[in-house]
Amino acid sequence: xxxxxxxxxxxxxxxxxxxxxxxxxxxxxxxxxxxxxxxxxxxxxxxxxxxxxxxxxxxxxxxxxxxxxxxxxxxxxxxxxxxxxxxxxxxxxxxxxxxxxxxxxxxxxxxxxxxxxxxxxxxxxxxxxxxxxxxxxxxxxxxxxxxxxxxxxxxxxxxxxxxxxxxxxxxxxxxxxxxxxxxxxxxxxxxxxxxxxxxxxxxxxxxxxxxxxxxxxxxxxxxxxxxxxxxxxxxxxxxxxxxxxxxxxxxxxxxxxxxxxxxxxxxxxxxxxxxxxxxx
Amino acid sequence: xxxxxxxxxxxxxxxxxxxxxxxxxxxxxxxxxxxxxxxxxxxxxxxxxxxxxxxxxxxxxxxxxxxxxxxxxxxxxxxxxxxxxxxxxxxxxxxxxxxxxxxxxxxxxxxxxxxxxxxxxxxxxxxxxxxxxxxxxxxxxxxxxxxxxxxxxxxxxxxxxxxxxxxxxxxxxxxxxxxxxxxxxxxxxxxxxxxxxxxxxxxxxxxxxxxxxxxxxxxxxxxxxxxxxxxxxxxxxxxxxxxxxxxxxxxxxxxxxxxxxxxxxxxxxxxxxxxxxxxxxxxxxxxxxxxxxxxxxxxxxxxxxxxxxxxxxxxxxxxxxxxxxxxxxxxxxxxxxxxxxxxxxxxxxxxxxxxxxxxxxxxxxxxxxxxxxxxxxxxxxxxxxxxxxxxxxxxxxxxxxxxxxxxxxxxxxxxxxxx
Numbered sequence: 023x024x025x026x027x028x029x030x031x032x033x034x035x036x037x038x039x040x041x042x043x044x045x046x047x048x049x050x051x052x053x054x055x056x057x058x059x060x061x062x063x064x065x066x067x068x069x070x071x072x073x074x075x076x077x078x079x080x081x082x083x084x085x086x087x088x089x090x091x092x093x094x095x096x097x098x099x100x101x102x103x104x105x106x107x108x109x110x111x112x113x114x115x116x117x118x119x120x121x122x123x124x125x126x127x128x129x130x131x132x133x134x135x136x137x138x139x140x141x142x143x144x145x146x147x148x149x150x151x152x153x154x155x156x157x158x159x160x161x162x163x164x165x166x167x168x169x170x171x172x173x174x175x176x177x178x179x180x181x182x183x184x185x186x187x188x189x190x191x192x193x194x195x196x197x198x199x200x201x202x203x204x205x206x207x208x209x210x211x212x213x214x215x216x217x218x219x220x221x222x223x224x225x226x227x228x229x230x231x232x233x234x235x236x237x238x239x240x241x242x243x244x245x246x247x248x249x250x251x252x253x254x255x256x257x258x259x260x261x262x263x264x265x266x267x268x269x270x271x272x273x274x275x276x277x278x279x280x281x282x283x284x285x286x287x288x289x290x291x292x293x294x295x296x297x298x299x300x301x302x
Numbered sequence: 303x304x305x306x307x308x309x310x311x312x313x314x315x316x317x318x319x320x321x322x323x324x325x326x327x328x329x330x331x332x333x334x335x336x337x338x339x340x341x342x343x344x345x346x347x348x349x350x351x352x353x354x355x356x357x358x359x360x361x362x363x364x365x366x367x368x369x370x371x372x373x374x375x376x377x378x379x380x381x382x383x384x385x386x387x388x389x390x391x392x393x394x395x396x397x398x399x400x401x402x403x404x405x406x407x408x409x410x411x412x413x414x415x416x417x418x419x420x421x422x423x424x425x426x427x428x429x430x431x432x433x434x435x436x437x438x439x440x441x442x443x444x445x446x447x448x449x450x451x452x453x454x455x456x457x458x459x460x461x462x463x464x465x466x467x468x469x470x471x472x473x474x475x476x477x478x479x480x481x482x483x484x485x486x487x488x489x490x491x492x493x494x495x496x497x498x499x500x501x502x503x504x505x506x507x508x509x510x511x512x513x514x515x516x517x518x519x520x521x522x523x524x525x526x527x528x529x530x531x532x533x534x535x536x537x538x539x540x541x542x543x544x545x546x547x548x549x550x551x552x553x554x555x556x557x558x559x560x561x562x563x564x565x566x567x568x569x570x571x572x573x574x575x576x577x578x579x580x581x582x583x584x585x586x587x588x589x590x591x592x593x594x595x596x597x598x599x600x601x602x603x604x605x606x607x608x609x610x611x612x613x614x615x616x617x618x619x620x621x622x623x624x625x626x627x628x629x630x631x632x633x634x635x636x637x638x639x640x641x642x643x644x645x646x647x648x649x650x651x652x653x654x655x656x657x658x659x660x661x662x663x664x665x666x667x668x669x670x671x672x673x674x675x676x677x678x679x680x681x682x683x684x685x686x687x688x689x690x691x692x693x694x695x696x697x698x699x700x701x702x703x704x705x706x707x708x709x710x711x712x713x714x715x716x717x718x719x720x721x
Binding site for chain 1: 316323324327328330331334342381382384385386387388389390391392393394395396397398400402404405408409411413414418421422425426427428430431454
């Protein structure tokens, strides 16, 4: 065993002294701990559904209920959702699946530090690992939902255009944004426990402000373009409906913002990481 | 020998109030995220030094014990060695793969089976799947959990839980192993097994750092001991000296705490009104008040009292009581050798009793006094646990007694009988 490899120095403000080299270190740390990420992911996944009757079915039930409500309101005529180019349940499920990547991801991610309490104050490992493991679970749930969407396509006898192969790429930006926001909010949640509640509220609120469950009304498109989430939710759906992204410029800008937020958040997280255990 | 742990001028501060801690936390995060370095060498209001000015080295093959009273900063120091808390000042260098047993089973998921938790915990402690696979049987055997391997750990007894946690942690094969108080849990058989394992680790030239209240373990296992008191390093070096230092320290704090809260085991105060005891204390040969003495030194107790009428046939008794209200010495003035019966006139008196070269073990004691009538047996005054306690300390270069109430010289001889 080579001792050099494991040598560590602990000093105040250590992470500030490294400059740009820190990025290499941050990546190296994550790679080095891939085993742990995998284990924690498995652990969370197994534990979440261990003592539950319906198990993984729950991943499907929540979005289906939400969409069912909208279908019902639409049928009765209370809500006028407007015309969609694919059957509405498919349209809504596509939107909601992408959206939930963000909403459940942020809520779970922001709790991932506080819920690991004893682990953080008793064992030393990069704390990012906890966030990443939570994100892996979000992705897993996303994949299950996506499978269900494909099944639903069969049910509606809908043949998705070939552009669907780009689908995995199109969800990368919203996922990256989710990780970024989770990193930041998990830190804030470590100090102010109100954060989780506020996030829940914000997510419900912005679900309705973003065209997730309804198509963008043609005359109000400018309002919606101000919301960077619009492009992130619409782009993956566009690929399944039209085979190409309808607002590529918006999508590029939103992607840029997402990556910027992610990089900043990761850097901040890494800087502050050493202060977490004593405040938790 | 190469140095594996170097701790230099390390300090760590904490905040007492939660709200302030939140505010400082937010401020620190804000400053760090903007890239300002934080000057953490000053105390902000509401903060205190949990550790201050700590420097020491540990070289390969050594076992270091950390002892100190509750709240002295032992666990904080261990967490800093493990990189969980970062120092606010100074630096810590750890040259080697570090494994920590700060709380066994931290990271166990109650819903998951022992088998699953072995893999998760192993990964948390830095093992790869291959390493865990290779060690799996050894871990299970050491933990001795039998059929429970595939049961959720929430159904484990606390002993099984600890054993499993310990088994995983020691099988990580760290070069530097940090242990906090974990040996105090589990039954005797497991404790012995753990101690054996630790000795084996030591032989492989690993460093073990060991926090414990069990002085027996610390003394047997450690090459060096570090004594902490209120966040300061007060002694670092030879285990025997360190334990002596620590015992004196905790006796001393006991003596002061008793002064404050009357925390003695048994209190008895009886007065029929004729006497008023003004003062009772330990003094030296010059009659100067003291609060501690060295083992073997004469105990001289001074009692000042007032008597408000003339009384005849008065006898005194003075006892030296240890903390479980057990009287170690108890003599009366009208002993068979010396029949000291006094006739008192109204006024103030001062009584001095000398107990010659007593071999009381180190610890905290309190004098007790009673005043009676020798003829009638009438009890005038009885004070038990109310006078000022004093401390008996170890001699320089003294060997530490293992307990008991007497400190005596000893010799040992072992002969084989069956030939």
